[in-house]
Amino acid sequence: MATTRLMPLHTGKGRTVGTAISDIIDYVQNPQKTDNGRLITSYQCDSRIADAEFLFNKRQYIAATGRVRGEDDVIAYHLRQSFVPGEITPEEANRLGCELARRFTKGKHAFIVCTHIDKKHIHNHIIFDATALDYQRKFRNFWGSTRAVRRLNDTICIENGYSIVENPKPHGKSYNKWLGDRAKQSQRETLRVMIDQALEQKPADFDALLKLLEGMGCEVSRRGKSYSLKAPGWDNAARMSKKLGKGYSEAELRAVLVGEKEHTPTRATPQPEPKQAVSLMVDIQEKLRAGKGAGYQRWATGFNLKQMAQTMNYLSEHKLLDYKVLSEKTAAATARYNELSAQIKAAEKRMTEIAVLRTHIINYAKTREVYVAYRKAGYSKKFRAEHEADILLHQTAKKAFDELGMKKLPTVKSLQTEYAELMAQKKAAYSGYRKARDEMKELLTVKANVDRIMGYEEEKQTEKDHTQEQSQGR
Structure with missing residues (x-):
């Protein structure tokens, strides 16, 4: 279970730019917390003088771009990453901290990772320079950065077989x-x-x-x-x-x-608590923690861990923590997609029919006089040869009307009105159709991934084979 928190480091009241960054770096590099400095890793900087290097990079940025901020300027960012007690070694925590920092900054910012082991829960303090290595830009704490850090952290934890927080809270206690x-x-x-x-x-x-x-x-x-x-x-x-x-x-x-007092229990008769649906997140993470043995290796070989991380993020963000709910939502999304698809196909079919019918009506009207004359001529072969194209158009239209069982032809104007209405309905349905299609694809993919990691596919296949054997035995 790893949690994260991203904090910008400003100059503050009563402190200079230099002390603002040096104070936090002195704290996170405390030898008593980092096993005498053994659990400190740096990237594109020297951890011993990182505060001076970050300040130098800031001056280089100002010289290169001419951009100067006021007293609220951010010198660096402090990213904290905590792990559940007993789940990870200090060395592995430090490695994951480096991976989180590198991937979040895309390798474009210097950083140090200090792993603290003075608490029950091992945790990392990551300090990364706000100024990029090329001095051309600075990291800006964008809207949703906290969510982005959490998603990336969850992905890294899942890829490495560690648990994540099921329902993270944006604020609260440490x-x-x-x-x-x-x-x-x-x-x-x-x-x-x-x-x-x-x-x-x-x-x-x-x-x-x-x-x-x-x-x-x-x-x-x-x-x-x-x-x-x-x-x-x-x-x-x-x-x-x-x-x-x-x-x-x-x-x-x-x-x-001794009988001097009567005991009133918390529960008059301790009843077993109603069994709650086990969270999918817990189930999946148990599979991951089951861990690093032969079973895990077989699973990891046939499955993309990055895809599993995306699946876990989707389950968490959409609060799909119950397999039954996931299945129901997947079925509902599929039904919604099929319903909209059927509506669009029906509209398209009718629009095609209208287009063909409109053509027949126009052709029928244009060739009516020719066909009347042909009939008055006693269906003369000579007359037919001279007007064969018009006569064939007229007969084709008449045959289409007969097949449709039409005794009274609709007007071209009414068909055009119906066509326009169907076109409007089709366009309106398409926006919902695309959304329903994307939602269905996401849910089907997520459910397929869950079925695969949890072994539900094998269970379903076993049940299917058993049913077939029973039917064949009969």
Whole structure:
């Protein structure tokens, strides 16, 4: 799970241009955070004097272009990239940080990547020069740059088999604090439910209660006079105090066990939570993390990882996190496309009929007198030879009318009006048709990619083969 944040570095109140850039570079290059500088990588600059080089590049840009900004000028950009704890090594994180910086700047800006390992989550600080290497242009923080960074970051993570954020939030707490708050809240809820379940088994005393909790996988520890509990899979322990929740402190639980107090569980009877549809993003990322073995290699050999990254981005942006929803939306888009296609084809068919009918009506009217004269001449061969072209046109038109079962011919003007209306309807339908076609193509491609990575294609083929075998056996 990698998250990103892009921040421009300005000169600010009470600081010069030089200190603005040097302060942040000194922070990100902190030896205690970067394993004594081992996890610092630079591109087209010397990391030790990057602040001076960035300032020099800015002066070269001004000299080359004559463009001068005011005090709000951006000297560099700070891009932060965080990874989920335990998923990536520091060296691999640094490599991915370099790849993100290189691809986002298209290799046209100098940058340094500093990988910090002082927190539970490994994270990169990427500082790239706002001035391009050719001194002819500067990077401008364009509208939607945050989304562009996230998309590129997701693509790189997927290409390298690492997880991404399913529903990124544009603003909010830092990743570390967000992760910590989630851990506190979720663990306490888990512990309360575990205590409820243990109490249902009627333990004889407090020690028996603790043994039941240990049997459920809960880690019990004692520091001084108080006990702490740690739910399975959690790093931090929660003290058995009132902070765990009303009715869950050690004193309250002891009172319940000796019959002095009645326990009111968080849930009267712990019911299994309704099973939610597993997110497609989670499913796919589990496939990726299943990882680097023979199965992964077979999949990667027959599949384009860049295409999979595009698929993941599409699922995330369109919130298609349930396979059933993806299938329904794909079917709906296909039906919409087929409906519009049928409307356009019907209009085109009728327009062709009108054009042919209009020609026959005009020919019929033009040759009517000739044909009447031919009939009065007793269908003379000589007369036919002299007016054969007109007679054939008239007979062809009459035959077409008979085939259409027309007893009364429409006027040319009414046909022209209908033709114009159909043309307008066709043009109106075409804009929706193109949109529906593109949407259908995208969804069909995305669904096909999901089916392939998840192995749904093989399941469907197996079911098909099984059905055929059953029918042949009958």
